[in-house]
Amino acid sequence: LxxxxxxxxIYIGNPELxxxxxxxxxxxxxxxxxxxxxxxxxxxRLAALTPGFSGADIANVCNEAALIxxxxxxxxxxxxxxEQAIERVIGGLEKKTKLLSADExxxxxxxxxxxxxxxxxxxxxxxxxxxxIVPRGQGALGYAQYLPPDIYLYSTQKxxxxxxxxxxxRVSEELHFETVTSGAxxxxxxxxxxx
Numbered sequence: 001l002x003x004x005x006x007x008x009x010i011y012i013g014n015p016e017l018x019x020x021x022x023x024x025x026x027x028x029x030x031x032x033x034x035x036x037x038x039x040x041x042x043x044x045r046l047a048a049l050t051p052g053f054s055g056a057d058i059a060n061v062c063n064e065a066a067l068i069x070x071x072x073x074x075x076x077x078x079x080x081x082x083e084q085a086i087e088r089v090i091g092g093l094e095k096k097t098k099l100l101s102a103d104e105x106x107x108x109x110x111x112x113x114x115x116x117x118x119x120x121x122x123x124x125x126x127x128x129x130x131x132x133i134v135p136r137g138q139g140a141l142g143y144a145q146y147l148p149p150d151i152y153l154y155s156t157q158k159x160x161x162x163x164x165x166x167x168x169x170r171v172s173e174e175l176h177f178e179t180v181t182s183g184a185x186x187x188x189x190x191x192x193x194x195x
Contacts, residue, residue, distance in 0.1 A: 014054050016150040020047035023055050027062035034076040042079065049086055049129070051148050061085045091136035091143050098135040107173060108133045108142040111183050114172025115144040115165055124161040141183060144169075163191050 015023060021043045028039065050058060064085035069077040088094075100108065112131045119128040126146040133142040154162075170184035 014052055017047050017051075020050055020053060020058060023058045024062070027059050031062060031066050031077050032075070034078045037079065042082075045079070046082055046086075048147065049083070051150060053089075057089055061089050064088055087130070087132070087145070090145060091132070091140060093136065095135040098141075100135065100141065104141070105133060107177065107181055107183065110172045110176050111169035111181075112142045112144055114168040114170070116168075117172075118165040118168030119144070119146070122161040122165055124155070124158040125165045126162065140186075159194055163194050166191050166194070 024043045024046050025039075028043065033039070033042070046058075046061070050061065053061070061082065062085075065077050065081040068081045068084050072081075074081070112133055116128055116131050119125040126148040128144060129147050130145040131142070132145075135141050136143065166187050167184075169187055170180060173180045173184070
């Protein structure tokens with residue numbers, strides 16, 4: 001990195017909304033889409049559902065949607081296939097072999113509901129899209145999917161609301177059960193990073 005040598009550093013971040021639309025446009029050309037789907041509307045919807053996704057993540061979503069449609073013997077790829085693909089890219093594979101007891105399911109449901117309820121009432125929290133208690137990859141027993149905007153500066157209030165929403169799952173466990181679980185370990189890591 002001496003001057004005059006390899007001294008240029010170029011940062012390439014993840015694409016914003018318009019960039020994601022353009023990347024989807026490239027990858028959607030290769031897919032046999034349901035004829036009634038409007039390509040412009042589809043690109044916009046998919047770009048909105050994938051904040052923080054890289055170009056590789058977007059390619060993965062398109063490939064995964066086509067695979068899901070093929071597994072279901074569908075002639076065309078529908079919007080529902082893209083939504084399932086996004087869920088898979090975010091949360092990992094659904095673990096059908098990971099059977100939770102009724103008590104564990106209840107704890108996971110209350111935990112995820114805690115995130116959702118906090119997000120609903122907090123003015124500056126990211127909009128909540130989906131809550132799931134289906135076990136997925138990376139040890140997740142459930143998750144809440146948000147749609148954060150493409151912003152780079154966070155006000156104190158926005159950060160506090162995001163941290164409150166992240167800890168809402170743990171608080172829900174404290175309010176509804178005699179003891180808390182290790183389910184909030186990932187939440188504590190996220191909040192520590194935010195703080």
